[in-house]
Amino acid sequence: MYEFDMEYGEIIGVDEAGRGPLAGPVVAAAVKIKKYVKEFDMINDSKKLSEKKREFLFDIIIENCHVGVGIINEKEIDSYNILNATFMGMRNAIEDIVEEGISFENALIDGNHKIREYRGIQTPIVKGDGKSLAIAAASIIAKVTRDRIMVKYDEIYPEYGFAKHKGYGTKQHREALLKNGACQCHRKSFLSNILKPTLF
Template sequence: MEKNMENKNIMYLFDIENGDVVGVDEAGRGPLAGPVVAAVAKIKKYDERLDKINDSKKLTEKMRDSLYDVILENFEVGVGIADVDEIDSLNILNATFLAMRRAISNLNSDVKFQKVLVDGNHKIREYNGEQIPVIKGDSKSLSIAAASIIAKVTRDRMLIQISEKYPEYKFEKHKGYGTVVHRNAILENGPIEGVHRKSFLKKILGE
C-alpha cells in the first residue's frame, strides 16, 4: 500500500477510534475582510476518492473545489457564518466559536453524534456537548479535514462574489488576506462597509 494511502486511512481510523464523531473547522480567522466560516462534517460512507482529502491549506484551489462535491456526497455537512460586524463586536475568536455553533446547529437534525472533534487547542465556547480539541486536527482526522475544505471553499466563493461588486480590490486573488495588493487597495480606495473588519485595519489606517 502506498504511504499516502496509509496516511489517509489513519485519518479515517482516528475518527473511528474516537467513536461517533463529527469534525469541525473554520476558515478566515486571519483576513482583513469577509466573514469567518465554519463547517461540520460527519462521514456517511467511505470510498477511495476520500483518500485525497487533506488539510485544506495543503491543497490547491482546484483540488479543494473538486473535493468539495465529493465531500458533500459522502459526508453530512453543516455550515455556519459569522459576519464582519460580529467579528468586530465579539472579536475574532468568539466570532469563530459562534460560526462553529451555527455550523453544528445547521447540521441536518436527523444526524446523530456523540462527540465533536474541534481543530486546534480550544473547545467551542458556549457549546455544551462533548468535545475533543485536536491540535493539527485537519491532518489527523478525516472529518475535520473534510470540514476544513467545506469551510475554505465556501468562504472563497463568497469572496469571489464580493470581488464582482468591488473589482478594484481583487478579492478573487487574495480572498481578503492582507497582501500588498489588498493593503494598497484599502489605502487608495478606503475600507468597504460591511466587508472589511474595522478592528483589523487599525495599523493600516493609523486609527
C-alpha cells in the same frame, strides 16, 4: 486519518476558515462521514490542496457526508471579536447538522480550544486537519465556502482584488486599502495598523 476518527466513536469534525483576513466572514463547517469513498484518500488539510482539488473534493464531501455550515460576517466579527465569532460559527455549523436529525457522540475540533458555550462532548485536536478525515473534510467545506463568498465580493468591489487574495493582508490588498479606504466587507477592527480612523 479515518482510523483516528474511529478512536472517538461516532463523531463529527469541525474546522474554520478565515480567522486572519482583513475582510469577509469567518466560516465554520461540521462534517459527519456517511460513507467512505475512494476519493477521500485525496483529502488533506485544505491549505495543502490546490484550489482546483478543493473544489473537486467539496462536491465529493457534500455527496457523501452530512455537512453543516456557520457563517459569521465581518460586522459580527467587529462586534464580538474574531475568537468569539469563530466559536459562534462552529456552534452554528454543529446546530446545522443537529437540525437535520444527525446524531453523534463527540465533536472533534481542529486546534487547542474547546468551543465556548457548546454543551456537547468535544475534543480539541491540535493540527486535527492532518489527523482526522472528518476535520480535514470540514476544513475543505469551510475554505471553499468562504472563497466563493470572497469571489462574490470581488464582483461588487473589484478594486480590492478579493478574488485573488480572498481578503488576506497581501501587499496588493494593503495598497488597495490605502488608495480606496475600507469597504462594507472589511473588518474595521483589523485595520487600525493600516488605516487612520478617518478612512473607516
